[in-house]
Amino acid sequence: MNRTxxxxxxxxxxxxxxxxxxxxxxxEIQAFDGILTVSVQYDYDRRPLDLSTEIFEGDRVExxxxxxxxxxxxxGEIRDEEWPDGKRLFExxxxxxxxxxxxxxxxxxxxxxxxxxxxSFENAEGWYxxxxxxxxxxxxxxxxxxxxxxxxKDRHHHRSKWxxxxxxxxxxxxxxxxxxLVHPMAVPITEPWEGSICTGSWIRNGKIEYLYYTVRRGKxxxxxxxxxxxxxxxxxxxxxSFGFEVSEKYHRSSARDPKVIMGEDGLFHMFLTTSLVKExxxxxxxxxxxxxxxxxxxxxxxxxxxxxEQPECPDYFKYNGMYYLVFSIRGRARYMVSDKPFEGFETxxxxxxxxxxVPKCAEWNGRLIFTGFKVINGYAxxxxxxxxxxxxNGRLIFxxx
Numbered sequence: 415m416n417r418t419x420x421x422x423x424x425x426x427x428x429x430x431x432x433x434x435x436x437x438x439x440x441x442e443i444q445a446f447d448g449i450l451t452v453s454v455q456y457d458y459d460r461r462p463l464d465l466s467t468e469i470f471e472g473d474r475v476e477x478x479x480x481x482x483x484x485x486x487x488x489x490g491e492i493r494d495e496e497w498p499d500g501k502r503l504f505e506x507x508x509x510x511x512x513x514x515x516x517x518x519x520x521x522x523x524x525x526x527x528x529x530x531x532x533x534s535f536e537n538a539e540g541w542y543x544x545x546x547x548x549x550x551x552x553x554x555x556x557x558x559x560x561x562x563x564x565x566x567k568d569r570h571h572h573r574s575k576w577x578x579x580x581x582x583x584x585x586x587x588x589x590x591x592x593x594x595l596v597h598p599m600a601v602p603i604t605e606p607w608e609g610s611i612c613t614g615s616w617i618r619n620g621k622i623e624y625l626y627y628t629v630r631r632g633k634x635x636x637x638x639x640x641x642x643x644x645x646x647x648x649x650x651x652x653x654x655s656f657g658f659e660v661s662e663k664y665h666r667s668s669a670r671d672p673k674v675i676m677g678e679d680g681l682f683h684m685f686l687t688t689s690l691v692k693e694x695x696x697x698x699x700x701x702x703x704x705x706x707x708x709x710x711x712x713x714x715x716x717x718x719x720x721x722x723e724q725p726e727c728p729d730y731f732k733y734n735g736m737y738y739l740v741f742s743i744r745g746r747a748r749y750m751v752s753d754k755p756f757e758g759f760e761t762x763x764x765x766x767x768x769x770x771x772v773p774k775c776a777e778w779n780g781r782l783i784f785t786g787f788k789v790i791n792g793y794a795x796x797x798x799x800x801x802x803x804x805x806x807n808g809r810l811i812f813x814x815x
Contacts, residue, residue, distance in 0.1 A: 458500030
């Protein structure tokens, strides 16, 4: 993979420079009032992709261009990112006007494999990575006594990549809810056509760990149900041999958030957020597989709402002999209960789950632990948790951790 890097120093503020080729603006650099903005044009969309950060006189700036990602560094520290598609209009031999001492370097880029633990921190309640990165939808999973959280890495509060989001799956875990380990990114964007890696789920089958998700694509294209696989639970690789789309009876471009479980019938079941096209009703589509390779559509969705709103980020689990179906409407999660799998779900009293944005859960030490996010200035924010136990009729009793 080729990499283009431009470098320059912040001198003589304010600063303004533009690259032109054949009369077309490709790259615009501005530095005013302590803020640097780099605007890059692609033929995918008329709007530029903007990267910005705080700067000071004498700072060294580097902008790295890959086919699927742009990175902005100040003095060697990454400050912002964007995720392009289409052909970049700026080329390495373009001339900047006025000349501000920009140097351009071309080289090969090789992604290095990271260790299974990159760092650690204390207490994830109210936590987010910082430096312009926030926590989006969370996907908890318990493995070998450890509570793992996959979450959507968010920059620009869902505005990245022309509003497609450009979300990727980050990964942290804990053994005691005090000390948390940071693991390598589980599912990164690696192709320009990947608009966002949407919410999904984790399941183990034998010795293989599977992450299921949909890849949002722009311009109304169908979402692709995809997966990544791992043998150690820390380093995941995209399974490029796998992928399918929901049938035409469903709204295909909005299909997302697959929840995959193994049922007591020995089959694998997948529930997906989408809509019934003919009925114009939001629903959770139901797919079934015996081997996780070929997925067949069930006759009916597992749940259909009475209007056009789509039930997002589904979760499904069995707890204390009862079956639970969880989904969110406009970010607020609620649950339904049944004494049978896959049918007969009913509400009990107030079914809202008091755990901020689109929470999902995993059972840890006999208790349900929901994980969600609290909003900070738009989509995404900080991580938050809520514990729960159940009464005999299935009603959940929520408590702080």
